Structure formats: structure tokens, C-alpha cells
Amino acid sequence: MKRVFLIVLDSFGIGYEPDADLFGDVGANTLHSVSRSKAFSIPNMEKMGLLRIQGTEVEDQVKTYQNEPEAAFGRLREKSAGKDTTVGHWEIAGLISKKAFPVYPNGFPDEIIREFEERTGKKVLCNRPASGTEVIRDYGEEQMKTGGLIVYTSADSVFQVAAHEGIIPVEELYRDCQTARELLKGEHGVARVIARPFEGEPGAFRRTANRHDFSLEPSSDTMLDYLKREGLDTIGVGKISDIFAGKGISRRIPTKSNTDGMEQTLKLLKEEFHGLCFVNLVDFDMVYGHRNDVDGYARALNEFDTWLGVFQKGMQEEDVLLVTADHGCDPGFPGTDHTREYIPLLVYGKPVRKGVDLGSRETFADIGKTVLDYFHISNQLDGESMAAEMLV
Template sequence: MKRVIWIVIDSVGIGELPDAKLYNDEGSNTLENIYKSIDNFSLPHLESLGLGLIDGVKEIPKVGKPRGAYGKSIEKSPGKDTTTGHWEMAGIILDNPFPTFTEKGFPQEFIDSFQKEIGREVIGNYAASGTEIIQKLGNEHVRTGKPIVYTSADSVFQIAAHEEVIPLEELYRICEIARKRLVGDLSVGRVIARPFVGNNGNYTRTSNRHDYSLKPTEETVLNKVKDGSLAVMGIGKIHDIFAGEGLTDVLKMKNNDEGMDRILEFMESGKSGLIFVNLVDFDMIYGHRNDVEGYANALKAFDDKLPQIINAMEREDVLIINADHGCDPTTPSTDHSREYIPILVYGDQVKSVNLGIRETFADIGATVCELLGVEKIRNGTSFAKEMV
């Protein structure tokens, strides 16, 4: 294969996992619940690839002759966050979940030493919605210059600051300090810079977010492809999620639409290898805010633009589309949900087959390795021979 175009549709889960009860996620089904909630909702291009034929799907229309291979996967690692999902699909299966601090926030001893090193006091330090906490504490932050620290049900240490109060460069420096300090029992999956703008309690987050992840604990599919003398082209959050490991080329993006344009840019470059993108808007803008209509419209926009990617593909190219977890906007929770992820694969040489229910997200990464003819990752079973 010349290229694999790998698109992660962030948070677009397709039904609760068998252990969803342990995560208080019973009833979550991000994709199908959106179909149920929005009249005459349709994603014709994804449906044409076999979306409605995935095992267990009831609400999504089924096509008679799907254009691609289709299936879904269980998450073998404990957890339901972005880093866990991406690491697993790239070949790392975690034995223990990343730590969370939803009940009491981060230990005061850590906060004290962190404040001393950054030269500022902080406010917050509790679990909250990011959009809500900046409205609640934004005025105090603007008045005092104290960064807003908060967390969520995910393994994250988030720092919000007004761009005119704490310049981006300083906010990023503060986050880098936090990343270095959050080790051992405090080793959260991600430190996230959350800049915002506005005034008088009317604040909005900007697109200058930056994630600082732990470095992957072992080699991933990205390393294997790079070591095979092929390009590994990361778009958007991919660089942050993997701490830059295994990437040869990087492009930033402000939103899903721009992310799709960046894919086309890399395709036009003619480089062989892996094009890997995370489309975060579904999760960040709509899922966490329980915005069902917004989530639905974002899915339609992605589906409408998908033919541009397909039409730009060459004979040896393979397109893989999958999620990393769920974030059902129809449930009371605003957190991620423990769900199966859909898998859709398209290409001139890809047969229309049911890939079934995969035992781990790592099967996707193993398949990428086989498609590109590079060394295997440690975990996962490739389904390349089943469909090519």
C-alpha cells in the first residue's frame, strides 16, 4: 500500500461496552442516540461504507451493497479517555488506568510546590466543565492573574487563562512545568492549556489549546512506520497525544473542516506512509456540552466532506475511520462514555466484509503495519488479510 489515511472521529462511540456499568455509562450510545434524537438524520457516505451493518446496530440505515469493510472494537485498556484510546489503537494496552482527581482535586502539597515554581497562585483545583468554570472564575482570574486549575472525569490537569492576562507563551510554559511535575501517582494522561478570551463573565475558549501528554511507554505504529522509512504525517492533536514520538511531519488545525483540508494537503504532497488525524470538534465542542444538534451537524459536515478525501485517493491508498471512545450528548453526563468504537475501511483493494467485533483497538494499528509492510507492533491482530 502507498498510504493509509487514518481518521479518528473523536468520541463517536457506537454503544456501551459490557463493562460500562463500572463507569456509570449504561445506556450510552453516542452515534445511535443521535440518530434517534434528530428527525430524518442521515450520514449517507458513512452509511454507504457499512456503518449500519456493524454488529448490534439498530438505528442506522443498512445498505444492500456496502462500499467498504466495517466492524467495531472493544477497548481492552481500562479507562475512556483520549490518550488511552489513541495509545491502544496505536499498540499500547494499559494494565492500569491513568489517575483521576475528581473528588478532591490535586493534592495541596503538589499545588503549593507548583505555585512556587510558576510564581503565581492558582484558583479552582476541582472537577468542572471547562466552559462553566471560566464563566464562574473568569472575573477573579482577570482581576488577580491567578490561573484556573481544574480537572474532569478524565485523567487531565487543565489550566485556563485569559490570553490578555497570561500570554500564550507563559501559559504553555506553566503547562510544561506541570507536565514535568506530574509524575508517579500524579502521572495524569494529559496536561492541557485552555486559553480563553472575553470579559465580564462572558468568556469563550480559543483554538490555541495545547495538550502535553506523557510520552508513550513503548513503541507504537507511528514508530514502526517511521522506522520503515515512510512518512508519518500527524494532524491536529496527534502530535500532542503521542508527545511528538514517531512523527515525521506535523500540521496544525483549528477545527474539523480545516483538519479535512490538511489531509488533502498531505495527500497532494505525494508522500508514502501514514496520514493520521484526530477530528476533535465532535468531542470538545459538542459532546462535552451535551449539544445534540451541534454534534449531529458536525457529523453531517464531516460526511459531506468525506467524498473529497475518497476522490483524492489513489489505487493503493486505504482509508480507515474509527473513534477513540464515546461522549454521548443525549445522556445527563458531560463526560466521555465507555463505548465500542466503529471501524470503517475503504479503498480500491478493500473488500466489503464484516470485520466483526475486535478484541482491542490495537487491531487497527496492527492492520496499519501490515498494510504498509512494516514491522509489527507488540499488541493487536491485523485484519488486513480479511479485507484486502
Template sequence: MKRFKRIFVVVIDSLGIGAMDNAAQYGDEGSDTLGHIDASVDHLLLPHLEKLGLGNLCALNHVKPVAEPMAYYGRLNEASVGKDTMTGHWEMMGLYITKPFKTFTDTGFPKELLEELEKRTGHKIVGNKSASGTEIMDELGEHQIATGDMIVYTSADSVLQICANEDTFGLQELYRCCEIARELTLKDEWKVGRVIARPYVGMKKGEFKRTANRHDYALKPFGTTALNLLKDKGLDVISVGKIFDIFDGEGLTEGNKSQSSVHGMEQTIEIAKRDFNGLCFVNLVDFDALWGHRRDPVGYGAELERFDEKLGELLPLIKDDDLLLITADHGNDPTFKGSDHTKERVPLLAYSPSYGNCKELKERNTFAVIGATVLDNFGLHKDKDMIGEPIEELL
């Protein structure tokens, strides 16, 4: 018998809460996303997260512990190798990743890959570096229009992005080239999580604008996930934000694209007003993309405050037979060296109005306890190759 009819899993993308024991293997010893943001800002007003127990979980200047937290609270460690978005989310839903997805942030893509991509597509390549999409568009857009070259670039994530003018290069041609890139990057030594088509319009610097015709070519999960099992049972599996791209649509019954993290919370609030039976899985990416990678602790703190405000609108919509799980997928300490993710523990806040006397949960050694808990709630069992055990205190 299920206890909860609706479960909401909200991922604050990159909100780590301190380095894992093996962080030194990743060059991340001493990282602490939330702690260092808290120490870097003059204020961090998170009244709703405070009531749930965030200050009981972490020693923070601006978020205090409370005597009677509204949520169970605990720390999760990542079992998989790697510290990227896909690894974190796939592990949450039961997969154990032994080979991290490739990133080319510091080096650009290897010559052999670019030569093969040029040969197969018939277009020369410019760029080949880690860059902001808007900045590289301004830098190389006029050249791209004049020559028909492709702008290829990456970021701190495991992505290969191809940027081209929608009118002069052609949208279908851009998609064709991305499909070739996806095929090439299935090789282990070039295996990125996603290839992304980045079309834009405009004819000169300062006027270029991205269009809504972005298309992600993601790897499909290599095994059965909790999402597949829920969908196969006839339950609703609703995604908000990047979740659809992260799982390439696998195991989902509904996808909702978000324009921002605030918009993602607004979509979640609207979904909470609906009647459904199953899981709503939410990713809020701005924390990572706009503030973590750009090493902006003040901007990150302000984004947390905006999240907390929307959380205040969501909480009254959570019913006695609902469960809200708030967590993260990795760290991205905006005060740390470089611009990469950081190997950190992540928080877990578990709230239902039906709970009473909420306490600290013991520290878990995998994010997969989230998917396992969701499955157990609906009377389902994980496949033999999946990892994670349900958190009994929550059910």
C-alpha cells in the first residue's frame, strides 16, 4: 500500500553542503558550496528552508537551527564516479556510474574528433573552447554567417554545443550536424553527456539572439531507472526543467521546459494544484549555470532567496498524502578554484504535513535512496542492477 499519492523531488542543481571524504581525488578538498556562500554574503534570508531544518543540517551564519524542524533532514554521498549533472540524477534514480562523462573544459575537444566532425558534416569548425553561449555568439557569429563554419564550444559540463545562424545555416542542417556529433561522441574517449544544437538569429554582433529551437541530444540511461518502473506501472512521471534532457525522455509521461529556476518553481506550484498519482521530478539549473560556474556567490545567494520565496508558495499545497524531497546533484562552490563542479555531499530535506517529531536522518552513501524510497512508496521493487535502499523513516 502506498503511503503518499504524490511525491515531489526538487533538485537545487549544485547545492553541495561540504566536501565528500574522497573529494581530494577530484581536487575538491575543502569545497563547501552552501557554507562558503553563507560566509560570502551580508544576508541570506531563507525562512522556509530554515523551518524545514536546513540550519540543523549545516552550521551557517544566516540560517539558524530550529527546535522543531518541519522536515526530516540528512546528508547524502554520491556513490558513482564523477560529479556531473547526469551522474547525480541517474544515481538518484538507481544507476551506478563507474565511468564519468567526459568534460573538455580546459583543453577543448581533441583534434581527431574535430577533424572527423568536419569531414562528416562538410563544415569547418571555429571556437573549440569553454565559453558562455552569448559571448561566443558575439565573438564568432558574424564569421559564422559569412563562412558557413560551425561554432563548436563546451562548458564546465559534459557537453558539445554547436551554434549556427538559423536563417543562413538552416535549422535542419544544424540538427543534422548535431546528430553526427552525437554519433561520434558515443566513443568512450569522447563520450559527452549531451550534444546541444544552439540556433540563433540576427546578422551582426549585438543583435544576435538565441531561439527556442534548441535541441538536446542526450545519452539514454544505460539501464532501467526508477522512472521506467513508475511509468510501466501506469503512474504519472512528470518532469520540470532539465530532467527531460538528462534522461532523454526515458520513463517520463510529461515534460515541462523551464525558462529559469523561478519559472521551474512556478511550474511546480501549478502542478501541485493538480491531481496526479506518482512523481514530479524537478531540476532548477540556474544555481549551477548562472552562479556556480561563473563563481558568483552573491548571485547564488540571491537565487537561493528567490527559491525560498517560491518554496513558501509551494509548501501550503503539499497535502497530508504528499511528500516533498529537496536535494541536490553535486556541488559547485562559487568561491572555489576553477569553474568546475565540486565533489560534495548534498542535503536531503523530506517534508509532509503528516510528519511529526522530525529528526536527523543517518548519513547515506548514495543518492539512490531517493529513487528507492519513491519505488517503495508505490509498492515497487528496483531491478537487480539498480542500487539504493529506501529510507524507512520517511515511509
């Protein structure tokens, strides 16, 4: 029974793209920055061929394996007009976004905020670009006193809403975010509205694991829609279902952390299903990349790499594993925003030829095209399939 496990290491870029100057990201390289950490050790991904990928750079102390790589390997360039989670995942799934989502470097327009306040009955605090941890530090106490909503954004196309769980219950915050999602369409159609609940006391606030994303629906079919129409399983682990607004997803498994996501994926490896398991491990981006935590990022990669060795041993005859990313978020680069980078691709399993260099691909969409080829599903997705190059 054919199964594909597609795992996205959220933000694990491997070097800036040719158009990085348009994004202020020339010089960004998430892999290289993380490799500077003494905690960096990823032997399983190295054996698969990670460091054989064109253009990869790591610090000298990192070991490179001389044996034939155990996987097919390559890098992919983003063709979409953006560098955020939504367009990255949509492009992986075969949909290139030619128009960028709106961003708000000066905060959201007054008319949007007034309408949001009227619909929710709550006062808006902040309304400017901000770090998620800093904004609850600066506005958390006021939010608790007033019962308002902390609204903020970033360099990405996001409308983020934070509230203390003890003041506004999580389900109520989700309803408020759904209200924002209904409001933010057309000209102001941001990619994601994100609920950001927190807990704790002034001076010691912390975000909880109850984040929830409310995304726009993809503008056309993705590989998920094609798979589902053919009666195949499409399992979204982590925030995958949120990113695609549930479109094309047959089963949703939310997670609270990378560790939880890996545990859920290992459980699915032992289940019988036919189709795709699409996984997002968000901590690389949310917990480490955006917070410029190089050592934390390295330790998270180590944890994944150790888990990867266990996962590989449990794979079945027709299982194919793809490990990739959706953009960069270089923790050693100035600023805390995503970075315009190539993403890695490692493809492993008995149906895959070992040591195949897939080169430098023109779009992330080659992944979705290849997945559908493996299941022999004709499609009109963007991208070019790699199946003939790497499948036995």
C-alpha cells in the first residue's frame, strides 16, 4: 500500500535565493547559521545527502559522509510572491501564488480596527508590527484589566490576536479570530488570522500551545484536492489543515510542539492508510528562528534527526519519505522575520534511487507534482515531476 510522508521543517532554509535582494535577505542562510552551534549534530540527514545539496554551507567542524547518500537530494527555489508559511506550503502542494498577500508595516487601517471592535465588542490594543513575546509583555497587563484584544502583525501577511486565557477563554478567542477572518477579505485578505492565547502573570507571561490559524482557502486545487478526489487519505499533522483552511484534508491531527508532531507521525507510521501524511513541525520557526535562538534551533534539529533514524527503520516497502521546508528564518541573520531562501529536499524509501542529485529546482511545486506522479494521478498543478529521475 503506497504511503507518502511529507515532513516540513518549518523555516529550515539552506541559503538565500537570487531574488533575496528584493526582500532584504542577501546573506541569509539558516543551515549555515545553525551549524555554528556546538549543539549541531544531524548525522541521519547528512547520510541522506543534506550536505551534498548544491550551495549548502556549514561550519568546518561538521562531519560530511563520504559514502553514497542514502536518499535522493536537491534544493528548490520559491517562485511565489512571498516568503511566508502559507505561500510556501501552497507552492509545495503545487500552487504558485503570483500576487503577494497584503502586509501592514504601519498597522491595520482604522476602518478595519473599528469594524473588528464593533463586531467583537472588544477594544483593540497595540495594532502595530511586534514580536509575539514582546507584545504580551508590553500589553498583557492592560489586556487583562480591560478585557480587550491585542492585535499585531509582522513582516508576514498576518492579523494576530492575543488574549489571556483566564480573561478570554480560548474558544471565545477563536470566535473573535473567525470574525476577523470574515472581515479580512478582498483588498485586505491577509494570508492568516492567528489566535495567540497566553497565560501567567505580569512580568512572566507565556504563550500557550493553543495557537490556531485561520487561513484563506487556496485559490485553486492543490495536490491535496487531487488525492482526496481519488479516495486517498490526506492526513494533516500540526498546522497543515489550518494552512489549507481544511481544503483537501480528510483527517486533521493538531499538535502542541515538534515533539508531539513527531510522536503523532510515528503513530501514523504504524497505522494502515493509503495516501499522504503531510506534517508541519513549527517550533523551528516559531520558537527558535523568530527568536534568534541559534542553539535552540540546533537542538531542535538534533531531536528531529534522532527521531528520523527511528522513523526510517519503521518504514514499509512502498513508503516514501520527503523532508523539506517552506522558507527560511535564519536565527543568525539581522531581524526576526522569515528569510527568502532555497529549501532542501531529501527523498528516502525503497521506491527511491539512492544518491540521485535532483539539482536546483525552479519551484517548490515540483514536490506536489512528484507526489501525484507516485500515485499515478494526472493533474494540472504547477511544477515539474521528479518521479522519473528518482523513483525505481
